[in-house]
Amino acid sequence: MTAHTEITAEQLRERARALLTEHDPKKTERLEFLRARFDAGLAWVHFPVGLGGLDAPRALQSVVDAELAAAGAPDNQPRRIGIGLGMAAPTIRAFGTEEQKNRYLRPLWTGEEVWCQLFSEPGAGSDLASLATRAVPDGDDWIVNGQKVWTSSAHLAKWAIMVVRTDPEVPKHQGMTYFICDMTAPGVEVRPLRQITGEAEFNEVFLTDVRIPDSQRLGEIGAGWQVAQTTLMNERVAIGGNAIPREGGMIGVLAKKWREHPELRAADLHDRLLRLWVESEVTRLVGERLRQQLAVGAPGPEGSGAKLAFAKLNQAISSLEVEFMGEHGLTYDDWTMRRPDQLDFFGREAGYRYLRAKGNSIEGGTSEVLRNVIAERVLGLPSEPRVDKDIPWKDLPR
């Protein structure tokens, strides 16, 4: 424990106002303002001083955001750089050298440098630790060969966080190392991966003799799994900070259509609609309850189920929506192969929502893996016997 007292909300507001005075957003170029905000420690207040923060409680970030938004200040388009903010940044903060933190965090936060994630492989999905992309030392560098997949933003990214195998002679969890990969380096090839929706949100990334300096290694050699856990934990922490209104999600789209189109209503659809309305409402209340628990500093395990519930609901509601549309449900709005910057559930039609929602129970941990996590960590049920635990990676059947 230190004698250091934490900064208050009022002090943060003062600092935000001082920033606005020194760098009037109306007269300052966007990037210049964002850099100034980072340097003032108002980027992510829970980060250390000098790295965009003020060692303040994370909950106070909303105070700064509100103050700056009210003055019309530009933000860093957080949805566009979600992987950098949500996954790369906490990992670099936890495992990076001082030099790495100083090099990467500022342009990451301002959005000057976009980040992507090179974890999953064609042969390593739920069993990420079985990954096969190899890195071999060569002087002060590493030479990387392999293939990664499901990489959103790879075509926009300057950097990637990446886990690769550096020692095939030891069991799978022990032989991995975590790197920062330059996506513009020779040998990195990004190809769009077209999805069942017609568009390509994701990419496959082929790595052929890619040279990575050892200075871009994050954590110890062989500690890649532990470092990756930090990244993945932060992926699942992302629970919305704001209360969702009733009918706030996908159910709102369907309820609105139901009200607007009496000619499409049918008895068999009605009870399904109401069941889904009830489930959506109850899921909303679970989120509300979780927020109340967090507010009094007593988070329950309820968050573990949030993604599971979200995926199930989105799939069931979009499925019903297609049926409700009758004749129009037989059509699709656009099969064009496009590369959207970010997911747009609501700007598209029912068929798109139906197809895209299929991914909700696969991406970011399949629903099956999440059920295992709940069963083992919340309910305390024993894990399945692990047949591959003590076998060197190179001897695993694949």
Added chain:
Amino acid sequence: MTSANLLYTDVEDDLRASVRSLLGDRSDPNDVLAKCESDQPYNLELWHTLSAELGVAGLHVPEKLGGQGASLRETAVVAEELGRSVAPVPFLGSTVLATSALLGCSSETATALLERLATGAITGALAVPLSTHSGAPFPDSVRATADGTLTGRVGAVADAVVAETLIIPAIGDSGPELYSVDTSADGVGVSPLRALDLTRGIADVELAGVRGTRLAEPELADGAVREALRTGAAVLASEQLGLAQWCLDETVRYVRERHQFGRPIGSFQALKHRLADLWLELVSARAAARHAADTMATGGADAAISVATAQSYCAEVAVHAAEECIQLHGGIGMTWEHPAHLFLKRAKSDQLALGRPGQHRAALAELVDLPPS
């Protein structure tokens, strides 16, 4: 919109701890099972301790009317614990339904009766079939003459078997009225039915020209019954949560211990995934039940939607939990000697009680403007 407090307060936690400790000592599901086929399946000694000593009979009754001056939130916490132990006490019939109906009356006779119920001096029951939904028309199976003589029959009245007084909705000359009669009065017949639920008695009530005490005139009677049924539905959601909690806890405990194929059966994903899904249902049921209790306690505009949502959801979670409990216990779950069937029987009956989930959804359709056609 949602300013409802969905957590448990410290006071509620303390209340839960006392009720749970008492039930643990005096009403373990195995004890309940042992007595469920006896002459007196109700545990009236336990009921006396709960109602008169612990004060649970008057939690949501104002102090000036003889109650504890707490709210329906606390009553709901007690219901959770009673559900968790399938305790055979007339809490739903007396404390929730009869008491709430009296809260909707203003006559002196009603107030006097309310005080006796709230202090646990006597036990009551509301003479409506347990399956009645709050949206149903006012019951018309009992007729009242101008001098208060009651004639008629009401089926499947919860907890009437152990009630000393019955609160009776009846149709009088100018419409709906509310009466009370003592079950010991001449012309009152209470015939126990063989119930699916072994831990909550239901009975047919026969009134053959019995002189009743009028509690409420037409202007209050209809609302009092409706509000009592809605209050019952809200509290029932918490009971269902408690039932489901026992079923999940017991099942998790069992699958960790039971070995087949050389390992605990709880290590098989086929079972783990079902239990993870059930856990998520339970988490959701808790949020729904708390929301219903809080909105009813504060009288928020949201109460009707909240209760319909909670009943539609929690009724099915309780049944699902009890069914999973039986299935995942395998053969032992099918035996009379294991108490799991008490929970299945209660959960299935509760699904019909105070409106089926489908009836609550139909009510919801109107409340949230999603009409059927």
